[in-house]
Amino acid sequence: MGVQFAARFGYRVVAISRGKENERLARKLGAHQFIDSALANPAAELQKLGGAQVILATAPSGKAMSDLFPGLAPRGKLLVLGAGPDPLAVPSVSLIAGSKTIQGWTSGTPAESEETLCVSLNWQVSAP
Numbered sequence: 361m362g363v364q365f366a367a368r369f370g371y372r373v374v375a376i377s378r379g380k381e382n383e384r385l386a387r388k389l390g391a392h393q394f395i396d397s398a399l400a401n402p403a404a405e406l407q408k409l410g411g412a413q414v415i416l417a418t419a420p421s422g423k424a425m426s427d428l429f430p431g432l433a434p435r436g437k438l439l440v441l442g443a444g445p446d447p448l449a450v451p452s453v454s455l456i457a458g459s460k461t462i463q464g465w466t467s468g469t470p471a472e473s474e475e476t477l478c479v480s481l482n483w484q485v486s487a488p
Contacts, residue, residue: 362416362441363389374409376402376428406431414439422446429454429462438462 366373367390374393375386383394395405406412411433417425420442426449429438440448440462454460 362418363391366416367391374406374412401427403428403431412436416441418442420444422448426450429460432458432460434458434460436460440464441467 363373363375363386373391374395375382375389375391376395376397377383377386378396378398380396380399383396386394393409395402406415406428407430412431413433413436415428415432415436415438417428417438418441419425421444423446425438425440425442429448429450432438436458437460441464448462450462455462
């Protein structure tokens with residue numbers, strides 16, 4: 361849903377997933393570009409594109425989220441939605457030097473999630 365909402369709001373969206381088979385779905389949902397994390401370093405690829413202003417991290421892995429942090433542009437934000445048992449590991453100097461932030465966010469109540477899903481499904485049906 362993050363890909364759909366970001367694309368609908370006019371953002372340039374780069375989807376990151378493991379495995380080429382996920383690219384078709386990511387592009388169908390609105391991703392402009394796709395990075396296969398099994399084939400390339402996602403943070404390095406994001407930097408080649410100029411760095412990400414926001415990384416919406418949904419993987420339930422602190423290591424996977426930590427590995428994406430260097431892909432942020434200056435003043436970029438890592439928005440953590442996934443929760444895993446392992447901690448985030450980010451050098452404090454990279455937070456300070458780039459004025460980057462890490463923020464957590466809950467997904468909301470079940471009713472809000474249902475409403476969001478309905479909006480998302482309607483977009484898929486009405487997409488050109």
